[in-house]
Amino acid sequence: MTMTAMETVRLDVVEAAGMTAAACLFHGFSDPSRLSIVRHLALGEHRVIDLTAHLGLAQSTVSQHLACLRDCGLVSSRPVGRASMWSLNHIDTVMDLLASAxxxxxxxxxxVALCPRYGVDALHEEAR
Structure with a gap:
């Protein structure tokens, strides 16, 4: 059975949407600070202040990265008094992904590190 032109177009659109979603997921992991936060949250729940102390990052930086990871559905928080406890969602799957990476x-x-487009030198150039 052959597909019609319209069915082929629909399949292409679905595949493109899936690739876009995958690229967005990997972009969520593309920052070294976000990866450090994810790895730390794999150890258990943490407050922002705990993450800033462990990772040596500014509170505003940690909060921005947590917001990005939350918006991607990778982390969540729960209130504890005036603070929030952050945890990693889908921990087994995230850790499997990182192990595969x-x-x-x-x-x-x-x-990968030597790649002229996305390697270490490109990251340093982008930061300037």
Whole structure:
């Protein structure tokens, strides 16, 4: 059975939407500070003040990154007195993803870090 032109277009749109969502997910993990926060939250719940102390980041930086991760559905918070306790959602799946990323980085060696578009030098250039 062959697909009609309209069915092919619909399939292309669905695939494009899925790729866009995947790119957005990976963008959520693209900042080293956000990755550090995710890894720390994998150890358990933390307050913003705990994360700032552990990671050496400014409170405003941690709060902005937590807001990004929350908007992506990766973290959530619950009130405890005047503070909020932040936790990682879908912890097993997130940790599986990060473990797979580490495995892939091991296989590619320095290629990712040396990439002229997204490697270490490109990150430093972007920060300027």
């Amino acid at each position: 580490e495995k892939l980085l091991g296989l590619t060696g320095d290629a």
